[in-house]
Each structure stands twice: as structure tokens, then as C-alpha cells.
Amino acid sequence: MNLRILKSLRQQVLGYHPKKSDAIFWIQGALIALMFGRLFFDSYLAVALLSPIAIPWVIIQKKNKSEQRCRQIGIQFKDAIFSVLTSLKAGFSIENAFMEARRDMELLYGKNSDISFYLARISKGLKNSVPLEKLIYGMGKETGNTDIQDFAMVFSVAKRSGGNMTDIIQRTIDVISRKMNVEKEIDVLVSAKRLEARIMNCVPFFIIFYISLTSPGFFDALYHNFFGIILMTVCMVIYCISYVLSERIVNISV
Structure with a gap:
């Protein structure tokens, strides 16, 4: 029940409507089926x-949207x-630094942004004495972002062993920044x-x-x-395979 309430709250806060997005995808799929059926076979x-x-x-x-x-x-x-990191250098504790980061992100991305939502949840969790590393890992798990999950695990180990949080966060920023720079360079290329x-992909239809x-x-x-149905079916299959290959070639993940 709590999970349903949380999902409903998230949709209201972020304006995220998965059913609406799915409806658009289904309409696109129906149009694709219509084009294949009419243009390749001339048959409803x-x-x-x-x-x-x-x-x-x-x-x-x-x-792709995920x-x-x-x-x-x-x-x-x-x-x-x-x-x-900035708050830590100013003398804040790590917990208070994350609470302060929430205000900064609301100014930078707005109150309806994803990061504001998750930082608000982290702030509430900290007020309820939930460990910070658990909250960060939960954020990474829900979003599917491995960088956040890795940061949470490193943060957990450093917290137990008494590591320097400022250095750890600085290194994390450097690693994530380098990865993002590589992704941007690939996108440009x-x-x-x-x-x-x-x-x-659109040329055959036109x-x-x-x-x-x-x-x-x-x-x-x-x-x-x-004979015509067999030939057009083969052409359609070749087109679909070509589409999948082209998508894999131009979508490179780091």
C-alpha cells in the first residue's frame, strides 16, 4: 500500500504519467502496422x-525512454x-550536506525534477534515521543508474572504515564527469x-x-x-533486421 502511495506521489510531483507515454507508443506501433500492411501487402x-x-x-x-x-x-x-562536496568543505556533516543539496537542486532544476524528488525522499529518510547509504543505493536501484549504486557502495565502505568523505566525493565527481564527457564525444561523432x-529507415516507405x-x-x-506475398514478406523481414542493426550501430553505451 505504501509503495502505491509513493508511486502516486511521484507521478503527481514529477508530472510523470507512464500510461500516457505507453498510449503514445501503442499508437505509433499501430501506425507502423498500418504502413507495413497497406504499403507492403495492400491489405487490411x-x-x-x-x-x-x-x-x-x-x-x-x-x-529507450528509461x-x-x-x-x-x-x-x-x-x-x-x-x-x-561544497557543503562538506564549508563544514557541514554529510547528512546535512545532502539536505542542503536538495535546495540547490530545486533552484537549478526545479521542484518537479527527478533529482529534487529523490533528494526530498533522502531528506525524509534521514529525518526518520534511515542510513544515508541505504537511501542513495535505493535511489540508484530505482532509477537503474549504476553510477549512483556504485557511489552508494563505496560510500558505505568509506563510512564504516572512516574514510575521507571529501576525497571520495571528489573522485566520484571526476569519474562521473569523465564518463559523461566520453558519452558526449560519442554522441557528437x-x-x-x-x-x-x-x-x-523512412526511405522505403516513401x-x-x-x-x-x-x-x-x-x-x-x-x-x-x-509469390508477391512471399517476396514482400522477405523484404519486410530484411527491413526489420536492417532497422535493428542500424539502431545498435548508432546507439553506443559507455
Whole structure:
């Protein structure tokens, strides 16, 4: 029950509506099935038979959106621990430094940002005597960000062994910053190729639509007969494989 309340609160605070996002993905999947069925087979029956293609599309898009949110929360977390580092150097305790970081992040990203939500939860947890390392690890686990989880484990070990928190946080900021710089460099290098891949993925549909529109009957030999259905099915499978390969090539993770 508490978990449901927490999820509801998070959606209200962040304006995050997974059902709305899923609906958009399902509509996109339905349009893809419509294009495949009409342009490759000229049949609404084919559209109905190809409608399950929306399922992998929704899964892929939800995964991409999750990765984008994970990367975004990583950037915000880096700024948060930089604020924590500043507070530590000013003489704050580590717990108070995280509470102070919440105010800084609200000014930087707004009260409705992901990082503000999680820092607010950390602040509430600290007031209820929940260990800080457990709260940070929970944040990393929920967001799926491995950098936050790694920081929580290192922080836990350093806290038990009496390590220098200022040095640990400074090293963490350096590591995360280097990783983000590499990701940005990769994005810059492949951004043009990514755009080219997006355009090339749309080209087959435009070609078939253009020829069908300007030369009616041109594809009649490939529609509504056994040989044509087999040939167009092979072409569709090759297109799908090419799409998956192009997405894997232009999406490089660090």
C-alpha cells in the first residue's frame, strides 16, 4: 500500500504519467502496422495480422525512454554531489550536506525534477534515521543508474572504515564527469550518422508510397498473390533486421 502511495506521489510531483507515454507508443506501433500492411501487402487483413508488431516497438521505446531518464538522473546526481562536496568543505556533516543539496537542486532544476524528488525522499529518510547509504543505493536501484549504486557502495565502505568523505566525493565527481564527457564525444561523432539512419529507415516507405501514388497499379503484381506475398514478406523481414542493426550501430553505451 505504501509503495502505491509513493508511486502516486511521484507521478503527481514529477508530472510523470507512464500510461500516457505507453498510449503514445501503442499508437505509433499501430501506425507502423498500418504502413507495413497497406504499403507492403495492400491489405487490411495484413494490418490486423501485423498488429502484434506494436508489442516489440513499445518495449523498445520504453527501454529507450528509461535509458534517457537514467542518463538524465546521472547528470543531475553529479551536480547534486558537487553541491554536497561544497557543503562538506564549508563544514557541514554529510547528512546535512545532502539536505542542503536538495535546495540547490530545486533552484537549478526545479521542484518537479527527478533529482529534487529523490533528494526530498533522502531528506525524509534521514529525518526518520534511515542510513544515508541505504537511501542513495535505493535511489540508484530505482532509477537503474549504476553510477549512483556504485557511489552508494563505496560510500558505505568509506563510512564504516572512516574514510575521507571529501576525497571520495571528489573522485566520484571526476569519474562521473569523465564518463559523461566520453558519452558526449560519442554522441557528437555519431549524431550525423544517427540522423542518416533515421532518414534511411523512412526511405522505403516513401518510395513505395510515392510510386503507388504516381504510378497506380505498378505493384499489383506483388499484391494478392502467393509469390508477391512471399517476396514482400522477405523484404519486410530484411527491413526489420536492417532497422535493428542500424539502431545498435548508432546507439553506443559507455
